[in-house]
Amino acid sequence: YVYLTSLHWATAQMTLGATDTVATNTCERIYSIVMLLWGLVSSSALVSSLSARLISIQGRRSEQDRMLRQLREFLFQNRVDATITVRANRQAEKRMARKEQLRESDVHALHLLSSSLQAEVRFQVYRHHFLSHPFFRLCANISLPIARNVCSLAVDFKFLQHGDELFMAGNKGDEAFFVVS
Incomplete structure (x- = not known):
């Protein structure tokens, strides 16, 4: 007790x-x-x-x-x-x-990094999709710094949802698209 x-x-x-x-x-x-x-x-x-x-x-x-x-x-x-x-x-x-995945433009602290570190981060973010294409995989096997540079300067994600249009009829095509899911 x-x-x-x-x-x-x-x-x-x-x-x-x-x-x-x-x-x-x-x-x-x-x-x-x-x-x-x-x-x-x-x-x-x-x-x-x-x-x-x-x-x-x-x-x-x-x-x-x-x-x-x-x-x-x-x-x-x-x-x-x-x-x-x-x-x-x-x-x-x-x-x-819908909860969307963060994009680079949403993360303002990335702009505070040095350009070389930004390039490394971008390569790490995009490498899975980048290296899945045979041409880019060959590029990376020949020279990883060149592959990082290409990835840093020329690769970007475009997130589309059901019903979005990637191409509009009659518009000039300035970009190449590599579709991943």
């Missing part, structure tokens, strides 16, 4: 719960105060963490709502056909909901 009472008392102290057990000496009193402070700090940290997370989600959602409102307003002001408006809204909502 004494051990259960002490366990109950200690648990009540850690969770800021009340109990009818009272500290009877200085050590118990100090322990009680420490546990109360620890419970206060940990519960405050939990509440602030949850609040920050909810505010972040709400901020992201309000930004998406603002962008969709702006799209609808643009389409309305320019008297775009209702069926196209519905398709545009659906596609925008679908794409906003």
Whole structure:
């Protein structure tokens, strides 16, 4: 009973719960105060963490709502056909909901790196796809520095989603595309 009472008392102290057990000496009193402070700090940290997370989600959602409102307003002001408006809204909502892979342009810290280190990073990022093509694999076997240079200066990813067009009829073709999945 004494051990259960002490366990109950200690648990009540850690969770800021009340109990009818009272500290009877200085050590118990100090322990009680420490546990109360620890419970206060940990519960405050939990509440602030949850609040920050909810505010972040709400901020992201309000930004998406603002962008969709702006799209609808643009389409309305320019008297775009209702069926196209519905398709545009659906596609925008679908794409906003999808978590996309980070692109180089999204990572601003990459621009802080030296150009040689940027080239190495780009080669490491693109090498799997780059070396899967026989010509580029031969290039890398002959001279890895040249392959890195080609990869750094001439290779880029273009992420397409269902329904996106890579080529438009009548447009001049300035780039070569190597399709990977």
